[in-house]
Amino acid sequence: MTVKNKLSKLEFSNEGTSVEISIYGVVDGADISAKTIKETLDAAQPESITLRINSVGGDVQEGIAIGNIIKSYGVPTTAIIDSLCASIATVIADSCDKVEMASNASFMIHNPAVGLFDAMTADDLRKIAATLDSLTKSIKQTYLDKGLKIDEKKLGELMDAETWMTAQEASDYGFVDEVGQPVKAVACATRKMLDMYENAPDNLPVEPDEPDEPENPKQDPNKKGDESLDELMQKLFDDVDAIKAKYKPGQSDPDEPEQPKDPDKEDPDTQRKVENMFKAFFNTKK
Numbered sequence: 015m016t017v018k019n020k021l022s023k024l025e026f027s028n029e030g031t032s033v034e035i036s037i038y039g040v041v042d043g044a045d046i047s048a049k050t051i052k053e054t055l056d057a058a059q060p061e062s063i064t065l066r067i068n069s070v071g072g073d074v075q076e077g078i079a080i081g082n083i084i085k086s087y088g089v090p091t092t093a094i095i096d097s098l099c100a101s102i103a104t105v106i107a108d109s110c111d112k113v114e115m116a117s118n119a120s121f122m123i124h125n126p127a128v129g130l131f132d133a134m135t136a137d138d139l140r141k142i143a144a145t146l147d148s149l150t151k152s153i154k155q156t157y158l159d160k161g162l163k164i165d166e167k168k169l170g171e172l173m174d175a176e177t178w179m180t181a182q183e184a185s186d187y188g189f190v191d192e193v194g195q196p197v198k199a200v201a202c203a204t205r206k207m208l209d210m211y212e213n214a215p216d217n218l219p220v221e222p223d224e225p226d227e228p229e230n231p232k233q234d235p236n237k238k239g240d241e242s243l244d245e246l247m248q249k250l251f252d253d254v255d256a257i258k259a260k261y262k263p264g265q266s267d268p269d270e271p272e273q274p275k276d277p278d279k280e281d282p283d284t285q286r287k288v289e290n291m292f293k294a295f296f297n298t299k300k
Contacts, residue, residue: 022046026054031061039202041072041102048079055087065093065110070203071101074126074149081109081156095119097199098218105153108160108189118196120218121184124176125150162188176213
C-alpha cells in the first residue's frame with residue numbers, strides 16, 4: 015500500500031552518540047524513505063538508535079529496507095510505539111532489539127497486498143502472486159527472528175486474519191517486549207486510509223479526510239452556463255440588430271441625415287463590431 019499522506023514526517027534528533035528517528039505517517043518512500051534514514055545514520059555514526067513509531071504502514075519493500083538498515087549498524091536499537099504500529103511499520107519495529115509500546119497503542123499484522131489497476135494476463139498475476147509470497151516469507155522471518163511466543167502456524171493465522179492487537183496482546187504474542195504508560199494518541203492517518211484495511215477499529219484517532227472534489231453535474235451539451243446555446247445566439251442576433259440600428263452606414267452623428275445606403279457595401283464599423291462580438295462569444299482570436 016502506497017499512499018501519499020500529508021501527515022507523514024520523518025524527524026531526526028541527536029543526543030550525544032544516540033540518534034532518535036521519528037517515523038510518523040505513511041512509509042511512502044518519499045517523505046519517509048530508507049535512503050534518507052541511511053544517509054542520516056551514515057553521517058551520524060551513532061552508538062545507539064531509537065525509533066519512535068506512529069504509522070499506518072505503507073510500502074512493503076521500503077519498510078523491509080528500513081528494518082534491514084537499522085539492523086546493519088550493529089548498535090543497540092529500540093523501537094517505541096507511540097500510538098499506531100500497523101502493517102509494514104510492525105516489521106520496522108520488530109527489526110529493533112527492543113520494542114516498547116504505550117499501553118493504549120495499537121498493533122496490527124496482516125499479509126502484504128497489492129492494488130491492481132491495469133489489465134493483467136495470467137502470467138502477470140502469477141508473477142505478482144510469487145512476489146507477494148516472497149514478501150510474506152520475509153515479513154514472517156522478521157517476526158520469528160524477534161523471538162515470538164507463538165509458532166509459525168499461529169503467526170500465519172494471525173496474518174491471514176488481519177489481526178489488530180492491544181499493547182498487552184502484542185506483548186503476550188512476543189511482538190512487543192515492554193508495555194509502558196498510556197500516552198495521548200495522535201492521528202497518523204485519515205479514516206479513508208484506515209478503511210483500506212478490513213478490520214480497522216472505529217476508535218482509532220484520525221485526521222479529517224480531505225473533501226472529495228464535487229462531481230460536475232451533467233449538463234446539456236448545447237448549454238453554456240444557465241442558458242441554452244439557442245438562447246445565447248438569439249441574444250447575439252438581437253445585439254447585432256441593435257448595433258446596426260444605432261450605427262447606420264455613413265452616419266457619424268445620430269442627428270445627421272442618413273446617407274443613401276449602398277446595398278453591396280457593408281459598413282466597416284458595423285462589420286468590425288459584429289466580428290468583435292463573435293470573437294468574444296466564442297472566445298477565439300483572430
